Amino acid sequence: MYLADHTWEELGDYFERESLALVPLGSTEQHGPHLPEATDHLIAEALAREAAERTGYLCTPTVNVGVSSHHRQFHGTMWVDPPAFRDYVASFTRNLAYHGIDRVVYVNAHGGNVQHLREVGGRLHESGDAYCLEWMWDESIPDLVSDLFAYNGPHAGPKETAMIMHLRPDLVREDRLEAARDGGWVDFTYDAACVNGARTFYDCVENADNGAFGDQTDATAEKGQRLFEAATAQLIELCEWLAAREAAELLPRPHV
Template structure:
């Protein structure tokens, strides 16, 4: 069920019988010369709506702009400052609590949002409002990604390229994929951008000229379909697990 498509009287039965909602979140930021700036929110919404359709849980509208100031040098990138993002997400999540939702899955597709969603989840849990947990699609299938791609890339790489080739192929500039690899940072490891153990970079452009990492030429729509199916299965199972938990068991433990 997609909340924004429903009339309010038709949502009453859901809130009477269910207490879980999926909230998709992404970003609007550069993803190299070959992918749309909406890559992350397209992916997040696709997962959330597919999971809602498969499980019957409620999916909310998508938060399309995230914490992305580290991509600000590239045309069109939009971002929210971290405190404003946290406060906004917390506010809209508390809206759901007013209707009886007491557990939320943040279906997230942007790495820059992760720590802030964890912080919001902690706030909501600590005051007993609800249990909100962050889910990142690629973290649920890390082994499969490593099997498919030699250099998956943390941003704009073959894993995201493959998903958009599957979900929105008309938005992929196929003729620029080799340029994405050649103008970005195809090869990297844990030492990239570090000096004597210190992380020296703040922005994407500090380490990659065109904003992306990895070898995008490894991507394909078939690989994207495989990734989507595998990660969606994890998301649906996470929702079912969370729905089965006693709410009191999800709250903070008492002081020892």
């Protein structure tokens, strides 16, 4: 059920019987020479709307711009400052709570949003406004990602490439897959980019001149469909688990 497609009367019927909403969040940022800047928000919206369609839960409009200043050196990347992002997400979540939503799944597809969504969730839990969970699609299916790709990369790699091949093949520059691989860092690991346990980089460009990691030539639409179906199943199970919780279970525990 997509919120923006319905009238206020129809939405009132939903709020009378349900108290859960899915909020897709992504980014508008560089994804190498082969993927569109819409990559993250396309993935987040597709997963959230598919889960909502299959379950009947409410899906809100997508937050398309996130915390992405670490990609700012690349043309067209958009971002908001972390405090503004956190305050914005907290504000519209309280808006949902005003209508009767007391549990929210942030359907996230951008790593730069993770820590900020978790902070917002903690803030709203502490205040008792709502119980919010940050859900990152690839973190829900790590074994499948590892099985499908030898070098999956943390950004603009084959897992995201495969997902966009499945969702929007018209936006994938398949003639640039080898360039993405050869101009990036194929076997990147965070440990390899650290010195004596300290992460010494702040911006993506410090590790990959073209902004891409992993082996993009290993991606296919078929693999993307497998990722999409597996992640959707995980998201649906999470929603069902959250919906089944008693409201009292979601409130902060009293002082010992």
